[in-house]
Ligand code: HEC
Ligand code: HEC
Ligand code: HEC
Ligand code: HEC
Ligand code: HEC
C-alpha cells in the first residue's frame with residue numbers, strides 16, 4: 506500500500522517535471538527544421554514588442570499598473586543610467602521631462618519625430634526633406650506585392666528589424682545620430698555617429714572617409730571643421746550649418762545606385778538608366794544646382810577649380826562603372842530570354858516584389874537565385890558602388906582595388922559563365938539530355 510503510494514507520488518512528480526519542462530519550452534528559441542518562412546517571426550519573444558522599438562509609430566506599451574506621474578520614483582531604481590543621462594542633458598536644464606517625450610504609463614509612447622517636432626519644428630522639417638526622411642518608406646512602401654521592398658519581404662521578422670529596420674528607422678527615430686537620453690550635438694557631429702549605418706559592402710562611407718586625407722587629418726587632430734579643426738567631417742559636407750536635410754548637395758552620387766541625368770526629375774521614384782540599372786532620374790539643372798551647393802562647402806578650404814576637378818573624377822567613375830555593369834545585364838537578359846538561367850525565375854520561390862520575372866538591380870534577391878545572378882548581385886551592389894562612392898569620398902584604394910578591379914573581374918567571370926551555359930545547352934540539345942535544375946523547395 507505504502508509502496509503504491511510512493512510510486513504514485515513519483516509518477517505525479519514526473520508528470521509535474523514533464524509538464525513544467527513543456528512550459529519552459531514555450532518561447533525558447535528552438536532550432537528550425539527548415540529554411541525560414543518569409544515575412545514572419547521565428548521566435549515568440551520578438552512578437553511581444555514587435556516593431557515598436559524601431560518604428561515607434563507602431564509601439565505597444567507594457568502593462569504597468571498604477572504608475573502615476575512620479576516617473577523618477579521608480580525609474581531612479583529601475584533604469585538609473587537613463588535618469589542620469591537625462592539629468593546631464595540640456596532637456597533637464599530646460600524642464601523637458603520624461604512625460605514630454607513618453608506621456609505616462611496609462612498612454613505610454615516612444616517618441617517619434619512628431620514628438621520631437623513639437624519643440625524642434627525646423628530640424629524635423631529639414632530631416633523629412635531629405636532621404637533620411639523616406640528611409641523607412643523606401644523599405645515598406647516600395648510598392649512590391651506585400652507593399653514593401655523585395656529583399657525585405659524575403660526575410661523573417663527578426664532579420665527585417667535587426668538587418669533592415671535598425672538602419673532604416675532613421676525616418677522614424679530622431680535618436681539615430683543623437684543618442685538618448687544625453688542628446689549631445691557634439692556626439693552627433695562625430696563621423697562615427699554616421700558610421701553604424703554608413704558602412705559595409707554596399708555603402709562604406711565611413712571607411713572611404715577614414716582612408717581619405719580628410720579622415721586622416723580628423724583622426725590626428727581629433728576635431729572637425731565645426732569644432733575648429735582643419736578637416737571636413739560628414740556633417741561639414743552633408744549637414745552644413747546644422748541643416749538636417751542630408752540630400753543638400755547630392756547630384757548623381759546619391760543613395761543606393763545614385764542617379765542619372767535625363768529629361769525629368771523622378772523624385773524618390775526609380776527609373777532604369779540607359780544601362781538598365783534602377784535609380785532616381787534628375788535633370789541637368791538639378792545637377793548644376795546641387796553641385797554648386799557642394800562646391801560652396803569645398804571652397805572654405807580649396808580653390809574652386811581644384812574641387813570641381815576632383816569631383817569630376819568621381820562623376821567619370823560613376824558613369825563609366827554603370828556602363829560596365831550594363832554589359833553584364835545584357836548577358837543575363839540574353840540567357841533569360843533563351844531560358845538558360847538555372848533555375849529560371851519561375852522555377853524558384855517568387856520574388857516578393859516582381860513575381861516570377863527576372864529582376865536585376867533594385868529588388869533583386871541575393872538568395873534562392875541562379876549562380877550567375879548571384880555573381881551579378883555582388884558586382885552591382887558592392888563593387889560598382891565602391892568605385893564611385895569611394896571616388897566621391899576621395900579614397901583611391903576603394904575606388905580602384907575594392908571597386909573598379911573586382912567589378913571588371915566579375916564581368917569576365919559572368920561572360921565566361923554565360924558562355925559555358927550556352928555551350929552546355931547546345932550539348933544537351935544534341936544529346937537529347939534533359940537539363941538538371943537547381944532546386945530550392947518552398
Ligand atoms: C510604479 C513604478 C513606475 C513608475 C512610477 C513609472 N514607471 Fe515606467 N516602468 C515601470 C516598469 C516596471 C517598467 C518595465 C521595466 C522593464 O521591463 O524593464 C517601466 C517601463 C517604462 C518604459 C519603457 C517601456 C518599454 O517598452 O521598454 C518607459 C519609457 C517608462 N517606463 C516611462 C515612464 C514614465 C514617462 C513615467 C512617468 C510618467 C514612468 N515610467 C513611471 C515602472 C514605473
Ligand atoms: C527628449 C525626449 C526624451 C526624454 C525627455 C526622455 N526620453 Fe526616454 N526615450 C527617448 C527616446 C527617443 C527613446 C527611444 C525610443 C525608441 O527606441 O523608439 C527613449 C526610450 C526610453 C526607454 C526604453 C529604452 C531603453 O533604452 O531601455 C526608457 C526606459 C526611457 N526612455 C525612460 C525615460 C525616463 C525614465 C525619462 C525621464 C527621466 C525619459 N525616458 C525621458 C526620449 C526621451
Ligand atoms: C517639450 C519640448 C521638447 C521636446 C519634446 C524635445 N525637446 Fe529637445 N530641446 C528642448 C529645449 C527647450 C532644448 C534646449 C534648447 C536650447 O537651450 O537652446 C532642447 C535641446 C535639444 C538638443 C540640443 C542639446 C544640447 O546639448 O545642446 C537636442 C539634440 C535635442 N533637443 C533633441 C531632441 C530630440 C531628438 C527630441 C525627441 C526625441 C527632443 N529634443 C524633444 C525641447 C524639447
Ligand atoms: C543624420 C544625423 C542626425 C539625425 C538623424 C538627427 N540629427 Fe539633430 N543634429 C545632428 C547634428 C550633427 C547636430 C549638430 C549640428 C551642429 O552643431 O552643427 C544636431 C543638432 C540638433 C539639435 C541642436 C540644436 C540645433 O538646432 O542645431 C536639435 C534640437 C536636433 N538636432 C534635433 C533633431 C531632431 C528633432 C531630429 C529628428 C527629426 C534629429 N535632430 C535627427 C545630427 C542628426
Ligand atoms: C569633403 C566632403 C565630404 C565628406 C567629408 C563626406 N562626404 Fe559624403 N559625399 C560627398 C560628395 C561630394 C558626395 C556625392 C555628391 C554628388 O552626388 O554630387 C557624397 C555622397 C554621399 C552619400 C551618397 C552615396 C555616395 O556615397 O555617393 C552618402 C550616403 C554620404 N556621402 C555619406 C557620408 C558620410 C556618412 C560621411 C562621413 C563618414 C561622408 N559622406 C563624408 C562629400 C563628402
Ligand code: HEC
Pocket residue numbers: 635636637639640641643671672673674675681682693694698699700701702703739740743744751752753755758759760
Ligand atoms: C540609423 C542609420 C543612419 C545613420 C546613423 C545615418 N544615416 Fe544617412 N542614411 C541612412 C539611410 C537608411 C539612408 C538611405 C535612405 C533612403 O534613401 O531611403 C541614408 C542616406 C544618406 C545620404 C544620401 C542622401 C541622398 O540624397 O542620396 C546622406 C548624404 C547621408 N545619409 C548622410 C548621413 C550623415 C552625414 C550621417 C551622420 C551625421 C548619417 N547619414 C547618419 C541611414 C543612416
Ligand code: HEC
Pocket residue numbers: 636643644654656657660667668669670672673701702703704705707708759760761762894
Ligand atoms: C547598415 C545599415 C543598413 C542596413 C542593415 C540596411 N540598409 Fe538599406 N540603406 C542603408 C543606407 C545607409 C542607404 C543609403 C546610402 C547609400 O546607398 O550610399 C541604404 C539604401 C537603401 C535603399 C535605397 C533607397 C533609395 O533612396 O534609393 C533601399 C530600398 C534599402 N536600403 C533597403 C534595405 C533593405 C530592404 C534592407 C534589409 C533587407 C536594408 N536596406 C538594410 C543602410 C542600411
Ligand code: HEC
Pocket residue numbers: 718719722730734735736737741742799800802803804805806807811812813815816899
Ligand atoms: C574644412 C576644410 C576642407 C573642406 C571643407 C574640404 N577639404 Fe579637401 N582637404 C582639406 C585638407 C586640409 C586637405 C589635405 C591637403 C593635403 O593633402 O595636403 C584636403 C585634401 C583633399 C583631397 C586630397 C588631397 C589632394 O591634393 O588630392 C581632395 C581630393 C579634396 N580635399 C577634395 C575636397 C572636395 C572636393 C571638397 C568639397 C566636397 C573638400 N575637399 C572639402 C580640407 C578641406
